[in-house]
Amino acid sequence: MSDTSNPDNAVKRVAEVISIGDEMTSGARLDTNSQWLSQRLGELGIEVAFHTTVADTLANNIDVFRTAARRVDLVVCTGGLGPTRDDLTREALAEAAGEPLEFRQQAMDHIESIFQNRKRPMSERNRLQAMFPRSSQMIPNPDGTAPGIDITIHPSVASEGDNLGDLSRHPCRVFSLPGVPAEMKPMFDASVAPAIMDMVGGGQVIRSLVMKFFGTGESDMESRLGEMISRDRMPRVGITVSAATISLRITAAGQSVDQCDSMLVDTKAEILTRVSDLYYGDGEQFEQYHAIDSMLQARKESLMVVELGYAAPLGDWFASLGETPAYRGGLSLATKTDLQEIAGADSFDEAILDFKSRFGADWLLLVSEYPQIRDDQIVGQKGCGLPMADVTLLVVSPDGRSQISATGVGGHPKILQSRIGKYAMQFLRRVVGEYRPVPID
Amino acid sequence: MSDTSNPDNAVKRVAEVISIGDEMTSGARLDTNSQWLSQRLGELGIEVAFHTTVADTLANNIDVFRTAARRVDLVVCTGGLGPTRDDLTREALAEAAGEPLEFRQQAMDHIESIFQNRKRPMSERNRLQAMFPRSSQMIPNPDGTAPGIDITIHPSVASEGDNLGDLSRHPCRVFSLPGVPAEMKPMFDASVAPAIMDMVGGGQVIRSLVMKFFGTGESDMESRLGEMISRDRMPRVGITVSAATISLRITAAGQSVDQCDSMLVDTKAEILTRVSDLYYGDGEQFEQYHAIDSMLQARKESLMVVELGYAAPLGDWFASLGETPAYRGGLSLATKTDLQEIAGADSFDEAILDFKSRFGADWLLLVSEYPQIRDDQIVGQKGCGLPMADVTLLVVSPDGRSQISATGVGGHPKILQSRIGKYAMQFLRRVVGEYRPVPID
Incomplete structure (x- = not known):
């Protein structure tokens, strides 16, 4: 389905970031988790092709996981793991993977210990947070009650019953984390990032550099850069414009930091032969x-x-x-x-x-x-x-x-x-x- | 597919908000358009069930429009209407709707006039911004070069060739706007909101009022307002917080302007009995x-x-x-x-x-x-x-x-x-x- 997935390459690289919660689809709150996760995934050499946000409705949650399973190899999702009626992620994942939920004593022990540490009574509802799809692994959550879920959805199951066909040959690995950034971020760093490095083979290095320009419009900049901003170029050069300031981000992928950095230096020099008159410095925050x-x-x-x-x-x-x-x-x-x-x-x-x-x-x-x-x-x-x-x-x-x-x-x-x-x-x-x-x- | 769409109801009401751009899927930029649009759609009585963000890849853009067309009745999308190679929205919409692109002289005249006003030379690439899918309508953009696109995707076309099946009986209306908020917002207010009011039955009047507060946090504000912020309340009161300033938006729907305004006045008075100490004035831009x-x-x-x-x-x-x-x-x-x-x-x-x-x-x-x-x-x-x-x-x-x-x-x-x-x-x-x-x- 996706033209960015490459079936001839065993290394999985295309990801989707999913956020779950009415408070985001209704506009009451801004989703910042997806941005943070996309930056981290990019650093790991994973290309993020989609973000999806979905309201707290079971059928829509299942639909979103099935859609992701047919178009990407990797999903990181946040939200919907709490103890309330609105928290449907574990149920939706079990449905999308075609598996029943089962009770995990290990998760229950963790949840009870968190309540004991906080000296607060545990609600019966929190037992729900110890339910896991049968084939899934727990992702430890040292800072909160809800453990995360690590589960693989197989495309044949994902498309079952909704006539989507077998559009992907890859199983899709889903990492499901809580929505609270203070819990989600350490869980990603401690457990999800290492698991992803394992998946992709470990070795690949990504480095990037941002150059800043002022004094012209986006289309003039693009015509002066010509084929340098082509998507096939390596390192890739991307343009963004914010309040009349133009940023060019050069991203190099290679086998070592030195190799990447030398590509960055060469591309920077080439850019400067074309638009040095507008250039004033390097760095995302450099004004x-x-x-x-x-x-x-x-x-x-x-x-x-x-x-x-x-x-x-x-x-x-x-x-x-x-x-x-x-x-x-x-x-x-x-x-x-x-x-x-x-x-x-x-x-x-x-x-x-x-x-x-x-x-x-x-x-x-x-x-x-x-x-x-x-x-x-x-x-x-x-x-x-x-x-x-x-x-x-x-x-x-x-x-x-x-x-x-x-x-x-x-x-x-x-x-x-x-x-x-x-x-x-x-x-x-x-x-x-x-x-x-x-x-x- | 979606459990929120209701085939027995002629009024279409479930929406998806789509943002297009590598700079968001890569995490380089935070998507704030989707939040703003979700708030506005909520005020018009439209439920937003999904947000999707997609990178600048033609196949993925087409996929996203087709996925939306099978699960919602209404899409508002932003981005990808610029003059650069990365801007693929018009092409993706034409593909998803199964139509060719055609040149519109009216759009070209507008684009040329914008460049004349700014006293800058027009790049040949800007001609691309005058290309429209055959059945689509232009959405005027008084503040920028790219007009928006108003097009209806029929489910039979949307599922063509990708084996999705006929999962929705509704055609899906797509409003495509530029990603620049300063252009997008006035276009939504001036053209898209009235078109949506027409779609959902026309007669209903929507009026809203924004009250501004400073000096406390969101959760304190929520607890002082109590049941006033319940979703079932009419008029509805929504909270948003931006850089420590709290906005309460009261939205009343009724049969006449007078009826709505009188509801707004009553609700405002009720709010002031609870949080008048923090209140400093009315209006989204009022500081x-x-x-x-x-x-x-x-x-x-x-x-x-x-x-x-x-x-x-x-x-x-x-x-x-x-x-x-x-x-x-x-x-x-x-x-x-x-x-x-x-x-x-x-x-x-x-x-x-x-x-x-x-x-x-x-x-x-x-x-x-x-x-x-x-x-x-x-x-x-x-x-x-x-x-x-x-x-x-x-x-x-x-x-x-x-x-x-x-x-x-x-x-x-x-x-x-x-x-x-x-x-x-x-x-x-x-x-x-x-x-x-x-x-x-």
């Missing part, structure tokens, strides 16, 4: 303000920011750098007139220089001005198109000279202000990079 | 800084904020209010010493009063100080527990007196800084509310 911090620290210089108008993202971003000699502080005001009044200066230029000297900053970056965004633009219901803002960026260098950039910035109102802040940082990086102080005659 | 703006405008007074330490969210939030006489500006600095130096003052108190007078503000709110958050706290990999920060909040009132609140703020590092900002606003609201100027003797 332009981190790049500016490094740049200024290396030069033993410092910065202050002045933000006029209806946002002040730079002040928050630069403050988040933590303790650094490269950032002095920020000021946010509505208008140039306010700036002049507060400085008690006769002109805008004088006000700017006054603040730069008060803050003891070598560089000053000013954004004039973040536009006012109306509620109907955020809701976007009027179909009025995206707003364009005319923004003036000003950088004052250590010698007191100013450089100005006037630019039109467009985009969705929700990210327009942060996009303006990002343009300002891009301009500052360029000016600092090209800066040559006035020679003293 | 405490909006409440403070109204409060101060009514008093004809104004505010400035000073943020010390390693964040400055208040400066950005208050600036975003737009043109208001109630906010004068913000200052962000690392330490009290820096504040004193920049003011050229002999003491911290003198520096504060100096800035308050320079900014011409009646009120000053100071946060000292946002903690430095280390990377390993954000990753949280060592299970070292959540950080607690000792924060001092200071409010200077129009008569120059100060009030101080020292508080320990804890929580996940990712939201700790904004939670501190929210505590500061809560403190300011209380002080302003209780303020009586010193009488002149």
Whole structure:
């Protein structure tokens, strides 16, 4: 069924992550387990092809396990192992595997010991948590009552009675864990990850690297990268965009860390031959303000920011750098007139220089001005198109000279202000990079 | 297949929400669209039985649409409508529905106009976004290039070739929207919700109201609301928590706007008898800084904020209010010493009063100080527990007196800084509310 499963390869590699619970299908709670599990599985060399979330209904739970068994080799599922009527995972797994549930004294002993440790009375319902499908193994849960379930569903059983046909030659191994992240995560690390390494043969190493870019759109980036982002390429290069920042994630799979890392280095170099003008650094969490911090620290210089108008993202971003000699502080005001009044200066230029000297900053970056965004633009219901803002960026260098950039910035109102802040940082990086102080005659 | 679909009922009501993208199945990005869509569908009386997330692989995308078509009546899917090679949704939908793709000039005109407005060149690849399955309708996208797709998949077609059998008697209506939330949400509200109302019978009116609260946790809120949050209650009251702000959404369904609105008013009054101490206003986008703006405008007074330490969210939030006489500006600095130096003052108190007078503000709110958050706290990999920060909040009132609140703020590092900002606003609201100027003797 899945074009990613490879019947000629004995190593099983395609997985599905399943979350069980009304609170997620109804939208009351956000499922974060699936993201965490997908990251861990990726690190183990397992490709996650599907996430499924299902409400607490027995027939739908059985359906979801059968669907997974016909399209993937491996399932990690969370939730539905509690003692309440809503907890249907063990029953659904038994049905999907075509097996009865049986009582396990070993599980019961564990559950009773947990209640004794917590000095709380055990409800009769908790006996349910000691019921296991006949062929399954228990997954120990040191931090909670419900042990997990490790069971293999065979495709012939999975398709029984629902006319799905024999679409997969592989049995599907299911690891079922509790939904509480504080129990689920240690169980995955201690028991499920080692079992998966056993399944896939152990040896394969996965390494990845994230490169960050600002200054163009996703489709331009893609056309400049060309065949580098093809799915067949090894290492693979994936694009993601968040609030106008582009991330390229290079993922290499190989036999050793050294082999993977050398592939990463080569691919990074190749990417830089194509889009180095937009590149500012490496790391999922690495932003332009981190790049500016490094740049200024290396030069033993410092910065202050002045933000006029209806946002002040730079002040928050630069403050988040933590303790650094490269950032002095920020000021946010509505208008140039306010700036002049507060400085008690006769002109805008004088006000700017006054603040730069008060803050003891070598560089000053000013954004004039973040536009006012109306509620109907955020809701976007009027179909009025995206707003364009005319923004003036000003950088004052250590010698007191100013450089100005006037630019039109467009985009969705929700990210327009942060996009303006990002343009300002891009301009500052360029000016600092090209800066040559006035020679003293 | 699904035990929740009811063939005897002509009204279709069971839905699946599908998210498309490698960045979610790989765990690189968290899917928040599915939660938002599930909440909206719930408000329209539609039960969401499944969420599915699928990587960018054509065969798997087709499989997911076929699986949905045999088990639900309604699908809302997001993602995969961009112009890149990874964007396979339109092709997968055409395959699942057994139809060819065709070029739509109307869509092309829209795409070209978006690029003209943004003054950017259009890539040839964007032509792909004008391709639609033959029987489908376009869903307008005023905020972006990709129009959505509204198409009905008939079960006989969906099961063709994969031996699934005719498991559903219903055709399945699929609404496909872009993955960018800023485009997806207005498209759902403007086009998809009304189309769903038509599907389920048309006449029913749905009205909802969001009330906002700050200052307690979800479980305390739940226990204070008691049976008001039961699923059977009409109007229904749903809780969501985002970065320590609690939203209660009251949703009333009835025969007329007046009937619904009167139910909303009654339920709101009942909620306020239980949790009025935490309430600060109404509206999904309504934050405490909006409440403070109204409060101060009514008093004809104004505010400035000073943020010390390693964040400055208040400066950005208050600036975003737009043109208001109630906010004068913000200052962000690392330490009290820096504040004193920049003011050229002999003491911290003198520096504060100096800035308050320079900014011409009646009120000053100071946060000292946002903690430095280390990377390993954000990753949280060592299970070292959540950080607690000792924060001092200071409010200077129009008569120059100060009030101080020292508080320990804890929580996940990712939201700790904004939670501190929210505590500061809560403190300011209380002080302003209780303020009586010193009488002149």
